[in-house]
Amino acid sequence: MYxxxxxxxxxxxxxxxxxxxxxxxxxxxxxxxxxxxxxPSKSLVQFLKDNTIREIPTGKSG
Ligand SMILES: [Zn+2]
Structure with a gap:
């Protein structure tokens, strides 16, 4: 989940x-x-990836 x-x-x-x-x-x-x-430029996409999105651990395996 992201x-x-x-x-x-x-x-x-x-x-x-x-x-x-x-x-x-x-x-x-x-x-x-x-x-x-x-x-969006490549640098903006990279900025968004680095600063606005994160992976959420689901806490479940599988
Ligand atoms: Zn917005």
Whole structure:
């Protein structure tokens, strides 16, 4: 499980997804719609990965 918490001080968006790929897809949609960044640069994507998403341990094996 992966969690996104938007880093913008004026945006409290928070959501989760089962995989990092799905989460990044949702993040890309979020920044396009909410922050009007239709084509985030590689450095922005890297920044988002480093600063706004994290893996949540499920606590279960399997
Ligand atoms: Zn946001």
């Amino acid at each position: 969690e996104f918490q938007c880093g913008s001080p004026v945006c409290k968006t928070h959501f989760t997804a089962p995989t990092e790929d799905e989460l990044m897809g949702a993040v890309a949609k979020h920044v396009a719609v909410k922050h009007r960044i239709a084509a």
